[in-house]
Amino acid sequence: ILNVEQSPQSLHVQEGDSTNFTCSFPSSNFYALHWYRWETAKSPEALFVMTLNGDEKKKGRISATLNTKEGYSYLYIKGSQPEDSATYLCAFISLSNFGNEKLTFGTGTRLTIIP
Amino acid sequence: DVKVTQSSRYLVKRTGEKVFLECVQDMDHENMFWYRQDPGLGLRLIYFSYDVKMKEKGDIPEGYSVSREKKERFSLILESASTNQTSMYLCASSLKGQLNTEAFFGQGTRLTVV
Numbered sequence: 001i002l003n004v005e006q007s008p009q010s011l012h013v014q015e016g017d018s019t020n021f022t023c024s025f026p027s028s029n030f031y032a033l034h035w036y037r038w039e040t041a042k043s044p045e046a047l048f049v050m051t052l053n054g055d056e057k058k059k060g061r062i063s064a065t066l067n068t069k070e071g072y073s074y075l076y077i078k079g080s081q082p083e084d085s086a087t088y089l090c091a092f093i094s095l096s097n098f099g100n101e102k103l104t105f106g107t108g109t110r111l112t113i114i115p
Numbered sequence: 116d117v118k119v120t121q122s123s124r125y126l127v128k129r130t131g132e133k134v135f136l137e138c139v140q141d142m143d144h145e146n147m148f149w150y151r152q153d154p155g156l157g158l159r160l161i162y163f164s165y166d167v168k169m170k171e172k173g174d175i176p177e178g179y180s181v182s183r184e185k186k187e188r189f190s191l192i193l194e195s196a197s198t199n200q201t202s203m204y205l206c207a208s209s210l211k212g213q214l215n216t217e218a219f220f221g222q223g224t225r226l227t228v229v
Contacts, residue, residue: 001174006157009155031214032214032215034217034218036217036220042222043119043205043219043220043221043222043223044205044220045220046217046218049215049216049217051214051215089157089158091218093214096171098171100146100163100165100171101146101165101209101211101212101214102148102160102163102171102173103148103160103207103209103218104160104174105150105157105158105159105160106157107155107156107157108157108158
């Protein structure tokens with residue numbers, strides 16, 4: 001079983017503050033890393049798809065970086081807003097022993113923004 | 116609007132029952148996945164399929180089987196439901212060979228086995 005870890009497991013942040021969290025993954029046989037946001041009572045939705053070492057992606061106040069050589073990705077949220085409250089999941093894309101694509105998720109970071 | 120649809124939002128079944136969870140996608144995706152989500156454990160991969168009638172075990176396949184008779188439909192089967200299979204089940208799909216595109220998820224089925 002691939003080891004994909006996220007930290008912290010949960011986070012409470014004051015509205016307006018910035019925050020970041022981590023996803024660590026195997027540094028060998030890297031294909032892609034995805035970030036998803038999962039709001040309560042909704043389906044997870046993709047934030048970023050990252051494929052190259054050194055990738056930096058940005059969507060509004062949210063950005064992500066990728067280091068495939070050391071096996072980690074950071075997600076940053078600038079100026080947190082209540083609508084940012086969600087669980088943030090990273091998914092490591094690899095090939096199975098039979099060469100088929102699989103997504104292995106971390107345990108997630110549950111973010112709560114305090115108004 | 117792309118869609119992955121799971122047949123039920125909530126389901127209550129008795130121990131020992133055979134349970135079918137259905138997932139349908141309308142994006143012509145080759146890859147489909149079944150996960151379960153439990154507090155503190157994240158999304159764990161049960162089974163996945165990369166083509167019609169083709170499947171592969173995920174990380175926690177015990178107690179489950181799957182069926183993919185048509186490209187758009189991927190079914191998760193609990194042959195004899197047990198209380199430790201009470202969980203949230205999520206289906207996802209993605210394009211094969213396109214690692215730079217995201218997966219799309221259903222809304223989840225919360226299964227309670229009593």
